[in-house]
Amino acid sequence: xxxxxxxxxxxxxxxxxxxxxxxxxxxxxxxxxxxxxxxxxxxxxxxxxxxxxxxxxxxxxxxxxxxxxxxxxxxxxxxxxxxxxxxxxxxxxxxxxxxxxxxxxxxxxxxxxxxxxxxxxxxxxxxxxxxxxxxx
Numbered sequence: 190x191x192x193x194x195x196x197x198x199x200x201x202x203x204x205x206x207x208x209x210x211x212x213x214x215x216x217x218x219x220x221x222x223x224x225x226x227x228x229x230x231x232x233x234x235x236x237x238x239x240x241x242x243x244x245x246x247x248x249x250x251x252x253x254x255x256x257x258x259x260x261x262x263x264x265x266x267x268x269x270x271x272x273x274x275x276x277x278x279x280x281x282x283x284x285x286x287x288x289x290x291x292x293x294x295x296x297x298x299x300x301x302x303x304x305x306x307x308x309x310x311x312x313x314x315x316x317x318x319x320x321x322x323x324x325x
Contacts, residue, residue, distance in 0.1 A: 197241075199217070201252050208225060210258075211224055223238070227301060243319065244320065245321075252324040261297055272284070
C-alpha cells in the first residue's frame with residue numbers, strides 16, 4: 190500500500206522562460222525563493238527549503254507547453270548569460286554545448302529540470318528524498 194503524498198503543482202501555462210519557471214516553482218516553497226540556478230534546484234529538492242519533509246509529488250501541468258518554453262532557444266539564452274563566469278578550463282566544452290543549443294540540439298532546460306527532479310525519485314541517485322514527478 191502506498192501512502193498519500195502532498196502534491197505541489199507547477200502550472201506550465203504560467204510562464205514562458207526559465208525566470209518565469211523559477212517564480213512559479215518558488216511559489217510552492219515556504220520561506221525560500223529559488224532563482225533558477227539548476228545546482229540550487231538540486232539542493233532545494235533535497236529538502237529544508239520549504240518543501241514537504243517526507244516526500245511529495247510534483248505535478249507539472251501543461252508540461253508540453255513548458256517543454257516548448259524551456260526548449261533550445263531558452264537553453265541557449267541561459268548558457269549565454271552564464272558564459273562570462275565559466276572557468277577557462279571548461280570554456281571549450283561549455284561553448285560546444287551553447288553551439289549545440291543554438292542549432293537546436295542536445296538537452297534542453299526542460300530536459301535538465303526533469304532529470305534533476307527524477308534523480309530525487311524512484312530509481313534516482315537521491316531517491317530517498319521521495320519526490321515523484323507527474324508530467325501532465
